[in-house]
Amino acid sequence: MGSQSSELTVVRLPEAVALHARPAGAFVRAAAAFGATIEVRANGRQADAKSILQVLGLGADGGTELEISASGDDAAAAVARLAELVAGLA
Amino acid sequence: MVFGIVECQAMTLETRNGVVGMVIVSHSAAIASGLAELVAQVAGPDVPIVTAGGGPDGTLGTDGGRVLAAMRAADAGAGAVILVDLGSSVLSVRAALAELSADDAAGFVLADAPLVEGAVAAGVTASTGASLAEVAGAAEEARGIAKL
Numbered sequence: 001m002g003s004q005s006s007e008l009t010v011v012r013l014p015e016a017v018a019l020h021a022r023p024a025g026a027f028v029r030a031a032a033a034f035g036a037t038i039e040v041r042a043n044g045r046q047a048d049a050k051s052i053l054q055v056l057g058l059g060a061d062g063g064t065e066l067e068i069s070a071s072g073d074d075a076a077a078a079v080a081r082l083a084e085l086v087a088g089l090a
Numbered sequence: 091m092v093f094g095i096v097e098c099q100a101m102t103l104e105t106r107n108g109v110v111g112m113v114i115v116s117h118s119a120a121i122a123s124g125l126a127e128l129v130a131q132v133a134g135p136d137v138p139i140v141t142a143g144g145g146p147d148g149t150l151g152t153d154g155g156r157v158l159a160a161m162r163a164a165d166a167g168a169g170a171v172i173l174v175d176l177g178s179s180v181l182s183v184r185a186a187l188a189e190l191s192a193d194d195a196a197g198f199v200l201a202d203a204p205l206v207e208g209a210v211a212a213g214v215t216a217s218t219g220a221s222l223a224e225v226a227g228a229a230e231e232a233r234g235i236a237k238l
Contacts, residue, residue: 021128021132022132024132025131025132025133025134025217026134028214029133029134029214032215032220033218051211051231052132052210052211052214052215053207053210053211053231054235056210057235057236
């Protein structure tokens with residue numbers, strides 16, 4: 001058993017990239033690779049990072065700050081990976 | 091129309107392998123193909139998506155024979171979830187399922203889900219390597235997600 005951990009980071013979407021369609025799909029598929037429970041908040045809304053419909057429902061346009069939090073064994077890796085993915089969206 | 095067909099994988103009697111596929115059944119070929127395009131963009135290239143849109147004569151309608159062919163094309167070994175639009179789409183899918191043996195029919199789930207949201211949710215879930223039951227569950231969860 002690994003130790004349970006919680007992680008949180010804030011990352012800003014690139015100005016030209018909204019979290020819609022293809023980027024949102026890439027985000028959710030990356031999140032699904034982790035066992036941790038992962039949430040993402042934006043615009044005062046909260047979504048399960050593994051639910052495409054909830055992530056699309058955030059309505060996060062380019063430049064929006066996303067707060068990504070995770071809890072579970074691989075929480076740190078999950079948050080790091082998703083922050084890297086968001087920052088690298090093009 | 092076929093999007094992102096994956097290689098068929100070896101399948102034993104006990105287990106189904108590979109990525110779960112998707113069949114989109116609509117009275118309109120344009121709705122079916124447009125939705126397949128959208129799902130492929132969100133879910134990526136690995137999910138087999140096959141459409142059965144329109145009636146036998148190319149008009150608006152549904153066609154059980156076309157649905158059955160689409161089901162067979164979409165199942166790359168892990169089964170396929172079927173999304174439908176309205177009314178007789180359900181009847182056409184049930185007619186197609188009735189053509190299959192019980193074992194073969196077990197490889198398909200007709201999802202009770204809104205067409206667009208269900209297809210997007212199922213496609214992304216399938217792309218993660220999830221099981222047929224998980225993919226169908228993702229489609230049906232779409233019923234409970236508010237649009238606004």
